[in-house]
């Protein structure tokens with residue numbers, strides 16, 4: 001495989017899959033609930049200075065306060081203020097949760113534990129869809145208060161849960177808390193024998209401390225490979241077109257002839273498929289690797305987009321008026337949509353967070369994650385804004401547009417993404433060094449690797 005192949009670092013840090021690491025990851029991943037419930041902005045300086053855990057707590061708190069203000073809003077200003085706080089909450093959570101999970105997880109299970117973040121996102125979407133459906137039926141027109149105010153629940157779950165967490169050893173070392181970092185690592189790994197891993201983390205943190213300004217640093221040539229992925233992975237995730245289904249599924253289903261219950265049906269079907277397929281990703285990502293999932297998911301989405309293109313073109317043409325749609329046709333489109341969503345949910349959905357969170361060295365990890373979050377949010381917003389205009393102008397061509405994007409991103413992954421499965425996070429340099437495209441960014445000196453002096 002071009003540039004693929006598995007790489008092993010030769011490390012085998014002892015340690016168990018402890019109940020502590022599982023509990024910690026479940027609580028931290030619940031930060032995805034608030035993103036599933038809503039969308040927002042980003043915060044890197046805070047993650048580095050305050051630590052991942054504190055940033056997560058701020059995220060939950062802002063989100064909960066924003067939700068309360070929205071729920072009790074008496075005017076538009078209150079709605080705007082609440083909305084801004086939700087945005088901060090999500091920005092803080094998206095900034096800190098993926099890297100926290102990747103740092104805290106034993107490297108062999110990093111994929112599965114990190115994907116619990118995306119799993120929480122899918123739960124958030126499912127709950128919000130269901131709630132919207134029921135609150136819309138509440139007499140008296142105050143149901144929206146319940147929908148908006150209901151966001152306080154995931155916000156508080158996440159905020160309060162964070163009290164039970166410790167910061168990641170990497171983040172503690174970043175702030176010179178050596179003793180605490182070691183004790184926490186021993187607790188998380190369930191063994192006192194963490195010397196090798198701890199030394200590697202300490203080395204990474206020493207290297208990180210030499211970097212005064214991560215924002216300037218990330219622009220230097222030696223981080224070019226990582227920077228490219230920090231930007232392109234979230235961009236490509238949004239260019240799959242998935243959010244067209246998340247945001248507009250009810251409209252699409254209605255136009256396929258699913259009468260009055262279209263909204264509930266679509267919300268239920270697409271959200272449940274999204275959730276279940278994310279579980280598949282959890283079960284397979286550390287076994288088959290990131291590249292396999294990316295490529296399989298891409299192919300699956302492409303086939304479905306082609307089925308949708310042909311179906312919509314043959315029934316709607318360019319007039320947009322389908323007449324009476326036969327049942328088999330509606331069923332075919334629904335099945336294609338579901339298979340497409342499953343393809344996304346075990347590839348670009350979770351990997352869009354996992355891969356960026358594990359490929360950056362500590363010194364630029366927070367800055368790079370901010371870029372990833374910002375690109376993700378900006379393009380989520382753009383797709384939501386331009387979707388209807390594109391649909392009106394391109395008609396079935398919209399599906400061709402996303403299909404072409406999927407082909408492009410799959411080729412990119414095939415040629416350029418190194419496999420990161422089974423490599424400890426602070427040892428990740430090795431995958432770049434061994435990759436035919438990226439090795440030139442690394443030069444060998446005195447049997448250690450010095451980065452980017454060419």
Ligand SMILES: OC[C@H]1O[C@](O)(CO)[C@@H](O)[C@@H]1O
Nearest residue numbers: 121122243246274349352380
């Ligand atoms: O599960 C679908 C959701 O996942 C995301 O791609 C984030 O990873 C969102 O943009 C989308 O709404």
